[in-house]
Amino acid sequence: MRALLQRVSEASVTIAGETVARIDAGLLVLLGVFPSDGTAEIDYLVDKVLGLRIFADGDKAMNLSVKDIEGQVLVVSQFTLAADTSRGRRPGFSAAAPPAVAQPVYEQFVAALRERWPQVVTGEFGADMQVRLTNDGPVTILLER
Numbered sequence: 001m002r003a004l005l006q007r008v009s010e011a012s013v014t015i016a017g018e019t020v021a022r023i024d025a026g027l028l029v030l031l032g033v034f035p036s037d038g039t040a041e042i043d044y045l046v047d048k049v050l051g052l053r054i055f056a057d058g059d060k061a062m063n064l065s066v067k068d069i070e071g072q073v074l075v076v077s078q079f080t081l082a083a084d085t086s087r088g089r090r091p092g093f094s095a096a097a098p099p100a101v102a103q104p105v106y107e108q109f110v111a112a113l114r115e116r117w118p119q120v121v122t123g124e125f126g127a128d129m130q131v132r133l134t135n136d137g138p139v140t141i142l143l144e145r
Contacts, residue, residue: 001041001105002032002081007054007139011074013123014130021121026071028133031109032081033102034095041145042105046112048143049073062139067117075113076123076131077106099126 012022055064082096
């Protein structure tokens with residue numbers, strides 16, 4: 001499982017011209033699922049997403065988590081995080097979990113995240129989404145498990 005975290009001052013997801021999710025300060029989480037991902041990967045990434053100290057404290061040091069700042073989390077499914085670019089110019093996606101496998105894992109990740117932090121919104125799994133964000137910092141961190 002891969003999660004690309006971006007610290008944002010705002011982010012939103014639009015589908016067919018309609019905004020379906022929006023957050024202010026917090027984290028945009030782009031989540032890529034692999035066929036072997038399960039509970040261990042979900043638990044690890046939920047802990048990291050909620051616990052990483054990547055927000056500034058009063059001294060401008062990264063000492064606060066998304067929970068500490070009472071921020072929001074926007075989760076977007078992103079199978080392209082499993083891209084294989086080792087050959088040619090067109091990425092391959094055979095390492096990504098197929099939708100029938102990935103969607104339940106994605107939904108379990110979101111549910112586990114919401115159990116520990118209710119300020120979570122999502123895009124729509126498998127939809128053609130436009131994601132807008134203002135990366136704060138910029139701070140972008142890749143998590144893998």
